[in-house]
Amino acid sequence: MKGFHLPHAVQDFVYTVLGILFCSFALKSFLIPNQFFDGGVTGISLLIHELYELNIAYVIVLANIPLIIMGAFQVNRTFAIKTLAAVIGLGLCLQFIHYPQITSDKLLVSIFGGVFMGIGVGLAIRGGCALDGIEVLALYTGKRISFTISEIILGINIVIFLIAAIDLGLPTALYSILTYYTASRTINFVIEGLEEYTGVTIISGQSQMIKEKLVMELGRGITVYKGERGFLKESFDISQPVDIVFTVVTRLEVRRLRNMVEEVDEKAFVFTSTIKEAAGGVLKRRARH
Known part of the structure; x- marks a missing residue:
């Protein structure tokens, strides 16, 4: 059928x-x-x-x-x-x-x-x-x-x-x-379950190395947005292009990802968000429901 x-x-x-x-x-x-x-x-x-x-x-x-x-x-x-x-x-x-x-x-x-x-x-x-x-x-x-x-x-x-x-x-x-x-x-x-998905966005000047670690070591799929970083109060007119890296991991992997990013760039800007549903792409296999 x-x-x-x-x-x-x-x-x-x-x-x-x-x-x-x-x-x-x-x-x-x-x-x-x-x-x-x-x-x-x-x-x-x-x-x-x-x-x-x-x-x-x-x-x-x-x-x-x-x-x-x-x-x-x-x-x-x-x-x-x-x-x-x-x-x-x-x-x-x-x-x-x-x-x-x-x-x-x-x-x-x-x-x-x-x-x-x-x-x-x-x-x-x-x-x-x-x-x-x-x-x-x-x-x-x-x-x-x-x-x-x-x-x-x-x-x-x-x-x-x-x-x-x-x-x-x-x-x-x-x-x-x-x-x-x-x-x-x-x-x-x-x-x-324990494998609730978490979206992680990373903004860093060392984005190339971070991308390699996420894919090659953590085995995650990534999406890269083209952006600009800088725009500080004392130098608002100065900025430079940057790759904004986005990936999806389980919440059990968030700590490992943070440690991995800190090893490359301690000043990297990292923030997370809860994802209720995710399918396709390079995701860790989870229970069907």
Whole structure:
């Protein structure tokens, strides 16, 4: 079948199943027994479950279905089908698998409930689907109003936590905010991993030697911009041409790159920036997601 790769399909399946198991574990062993919440559609589902005592397995599936349908148009049908299967799988785990309550300590619940939830959602994203459709809603809404996706998600979550504070008490809402923060940071770590890409720009009078070291010793691809350096306060009219070197490395390689540049030119101007996505070129191979 054109475009179908069995190893990738198996990898996606494993990531998704592990994501479902981690999410259901976080919900049944940490959050639900202690009346804690998360953000997004999961948070809405937990809130409905607590306020109206409805079965969480049914609520979490039904709450995601409108967003899955929306995802078929906003993303693609493959994503929507995968997400529907994952959400139904999550509902089945919540309904039929018995998870013991791990702890009732509020701090442990808020931190580790968020960690396990973040691992689950992050693994599902690596598998090409979503266990929480809030970003699809934000993407749809963002095309119609002048707010960023992050601002829309933040606004929705503020409403969730305000309702939780009014109906279930401020301490519960505050602990739930900690859960959401922990989960969001864990999701970023699971998706990006230790090999989060970093863009590095180097401006130096010894650019030729730096270029050779980056390519020959570090094995990185480089891009060279033609620029000018100088323009100091005491000699503004004096400048000289310079090669501005740009490369992309993993954050584990940043320290080595800095040391390499300092060996050549201690006065070199080096600055870095985080890169969310990178593909093609001479990049270190990383996990597919």
